[in-house]
Amino acid sequence: MSSEESMCSICNVRESSGFSYGVLCCGACKMFFRRALFVKNIDTCRQKGECIKKCRYCRFQKCIQAGMSYTPTENLLELKNNDSLSAFIFNLAHQDELRKYQLMNCRYDGDPTVAEIAEHNTPLNFTKKPDDFPMNLGEWIFITGLTSLNYLKKFNHVNMLNASDRHFLLKYSFFDMSIFTDSMRACEKGEGVITFPDGTEVIRAEVPGLEQKFLNGIRCRLAARVNELKVTKEEFLLLSAVFFCNPGLPGISESGRGILSTYQKIYTSALLQYCLLTYQQTGPTRFTDLLSVLQVVTKTRQDISYLFILNSIRGPPSALKKIFIFR
Numbered sequence: 001m002s003s004e005e006s007m008c009s010i011c012n013v014r015e016s017s018g019f020s021y022g023v024l025c026c027g028a029c030k031m032f033f034r035r036a037l038f039v040k041n042i043d044t045c046r047q048k049g050e051c052i053k054k055c056r057y058c059r060f061q062k063c064i065q066a067g068m069s070y071t072p073t074e075n076l077l078e079l080k081n082n083d084s085l086s087a088f089i090f091n092l093a094h095q096d097e098l099r100k101y102q103l104m105n106c107r108y109d110g111d112p113t114v115a116e117i118a119e120h121n122t123p124l125n126f127t128k129k130p131d132d133f134p135m136n137l138g139e140w141i142f143i144t145g146l147t148s149l150n151y152l153k154k155f156n157h158v159n160m161l162n163a164s165d166r167h168f169l170l171k172y173s174f175f176d177m178s179i180f181t182d183s184m185r186a187c188e189k190g191e192g193v194i195t196f197p198d199g200t201e202v203i204r205a206e207v208p209g210l211e212q213k214f215l216n217g218i219r220c221r222l223a224a225r226v227n228e229l230k231v232t233k234e235e236f237l238l239l240s241a242v243f244f245c246n247p248g249l250p251g252i253s254e255s256g257r258g259i260l261s262t263y264q265k266i267y268t269s270a271l272l273q274y275c276l277l278t279y280q281q282t283g284p285t286r287f288t289d290l291l292s293v294l295q296v297v298t299k300t301r302q303d304i305s306y307l308f309i310l311n312s313i314r315g316p317p318s319a320l321k322k323i324f325i326f327r
C-alpha cells in the first residue's frame with residue numbers, strides 16, 4: 001500500500017485501520033459514523049457545508065459521499081432490534097438525499113459502460129453543473145441512470161460481490177431503480193405521469209403507430225400503484241434494498257447468489273419488522289402489498305424495452321449512452 005492508500009478517506013489525517021462500512025477509514029471515523037447513525041445527532045452546518053474544520057454535519061456528509069454504508073447483520077425480526085432498523089433507514093435516507101441532490105445539480109463527464117462502473121467499488125465522480133447547462137431528454141435519462149447506479153453501488157451486498165457479479169447485478173437493476181424513483185417523485189409532486197425534475201415527460205404521450213393505452217401504461221401504471229398504496233419514504237428505501245438484491249438474475253455466480261440471498265433475507269426482515277411496528281395487525285398485509293410493487297416495476301421496464309426496440313428499428317438511436325446498451 002502506498003502512503004496515500006493507507007490514509008483515512010474521511011478525515012485524511014489519520015492512518016486507516018482497514019475497510020469499515022465499505023470504506024477505507026481510521027478507527028475514529030468508523031466510530032463517528034456508527035454513533036451518527038445510532039444517536040442521529042447531526043445538526044446542519046453553520047457554514048452551509050463550507051466549514052474549514054469539519055463539523056459533525058460535514059464529516060457525516062463526507063462519510064455518505066464516500067459510500068459508507070451500514071447493514072444490520074442479524075435477522076432484525078428475531079432480535080426485535082429497532083435501533084438497527086432505524087440506523088439502517090437513517091443511512092439509506094441520507095444516501096437517497098445525496099442521489100436526489102446529484103440528480104438535480106450535477107453532471108457526469110464521460111460515457112462509461114456498466115462493466116466499467118462495476119469494476120471499482122468507489123462512488124462515481126459527479127461535478128456540479130453550471131446553471132445554464134442544457135438539459136434535454138437524453139441528459140435527464142443519463143443522469144437518472146447514473147445516480148441510480150451510484151445509489152445501488154453503495155449497498156454492502158454490492159461491495160461484497162466480485163466485479164463480474166457486481167456488473168450483472170447493476171446492469172439488470174439500475175433501470176428498474178430509475179423508474180421506481182421517477183414514480184416516487186411523481187407521487188410526491190401529486191402527478192399521475194412520470195416526469196423528470198424540470199417537468200419534461202419521461203415517455204412522450206403520443207408515438208405514431210402505438211396504442212395510447214400501451215403508452216399510458218408506461219407513463220402512469222407504476223406511479224398510480226405507488227400512489228394508491230401511499231408508499232412512504234421509509235418504505236421506498238427498504239424496498240430499494242429488497243428489490244435490487246436479487247439472487248435470481250442471469251450471469252451471477254454461485255457464490256454471488258449466496259451473498260445476495262443472505263442480504264435479501266436481512267432486508268426483507270427489516271421491511272417486515274418496519275410494517276409490523278408501523279401498522280400493527282395490518283402489518284403483514286401491508287408487507288405483501290409493498291412487495292407486489294415489484295411486479296409493476298418489472299412490467300413497466302418490459303414495456304419500455306419494447307418501446308425502445310420499436311424506436312431503434314425505426315432509426316438508429318442518436319447518441320445513446322453506453323450504460324443503456326445491452327449486449
Ligand SMILES: [Zn+2]
Nearest residue numbers: 008011026029
Ligand atoms: Zn479518519
Ligand SMILES: [Zn+2]
Nearest residue numbers: 045051055058
Ligand atoms: Zn460544516
